[in-house]
Amino acid sequence: MKSNYAPLSKPTIVFHWLAGLFFLTVLGLGLYMGELPKGPAKFEIMDWHKSLGFAFLFLALARVVWRLYEGHLPSLSESHTWQDTLAKGIHVMLLLATVMMPVSGMMMSIGGGHGLDFFGAILVEGGEKIDWLGGLGHEVHEIGANLVILALLLHIAGALKHQFKNKDGLLSRMLGR
Ligand code: HEM
Ligand code: HEM
Numbered sequence: 001m002k003s004n005y006a007p008l009s010k011p012t013i014v015f016h017w018l019a020g021l022f023f024l025t026v027l028g029l030g031l032y033m034g035e036l037p038k039g040p041a042k043f044e045i046m047d048w049h050k051s052l053g054f055a056f057l058f059l060a061l062a063r064v065v066w067r068l069y070e071g072h073l074p075s076l077s078e079s080h081t082w083q084d085t086l087a088k089g090i091h092v093m094l095l096l097a098t099v100m101m102p103v104s105g106m107m108m109s110i111g112g113g114h115g116l117d118f119f120g121a122i123l124v125e126g127g128e129k130i131d132w133l134g135g136l137g138h139e140v141h142e143i144g145a146n147l148v149i150l151a152l153l154l155h156i157a158g159a160l161k162h163q164f165k166n167k168d169g170l171l172s173r174m175l176g177r
Contacts, residue, residue: 022059033046
């Protein structure tokens with residue numbers, strides 16, 4: 001299906017799918033790890049979660065810089081509807097979450113005295129607990145995870161409604177068509 005709307009730039013499309021997939025992977029690992037009982041399997045998944053989450057931060061920051069440089073996506077209509085405003089708000093929330101989730105995770109790990117490592121390479125040595133840092137990181141990470149899941153459900157439902165109910169090709173424009 002061809003889109004009814006102004007096209008999106010190549011970097012916007014590449015960043016969206018690359019960061020989206022990466023983010024969903026780290027989110028999925030986080031949720032899975034939360035369900036596992038304490039033991040070697042949980043710690044192995046946690047290592048992957050933390051290292052991939054840390055690497056993701058750089059992609060998220062590059063994407064935010066691109067968004068700031070380029071501005072909001074071209075609007076869907078001249079008359080700004082409440083759906084437009086909601087979609088924009090959710091986009092901003094998702095962009096913020098892609099930075100806040102890794103940052104709060106790092107705060108939790110460092111504040112908890114575990115330091116920070118990237119697939120075994122030590123970036124911040126573990127040591128003393130810093131209670132306020134660990135506590136704040138934990139709150140933001142947990143509340144953030146729930147909010148981001150809600151935002152993503154609305155985001156994906158909105159995209160699918162446009163594409164398949166309104167048949168306006170909104171998803172197509174994010175696929176470069
Ligand atoms: C299967 C999953 C997804 C679908 C179908 C989807 C669909 C879309 C579509 C169609 C747009 C363009 C809206 C427009 O043209 O006005 C969009 C934009 C956007 N999406 Fe998604 N999306 C998905 C996953 C994600 C994920 C996981 C994130 C966050 C990590 C995300 C964050 C964003 C953001 C921030 C925008 C605004 C443009 C930008 O800055 O990249 N999306 N999405
Ligand atoms: C894209 C980035 C990230 C996302 C989406 C994410 C998401 C999640 C989710 C969904 C959970 C499970 C929450 C729960 O059910 O209690 C979790 C837990 C956790 N995450 Fe992340 N995370 C990210 C990055 C990081 C990073 C970079 C670190 C540390 C370096 C980290 C450290 C942790 C830790 C230690 C837990 C376990 C918390 C607990 O035991 O209560 N996360 N994360």
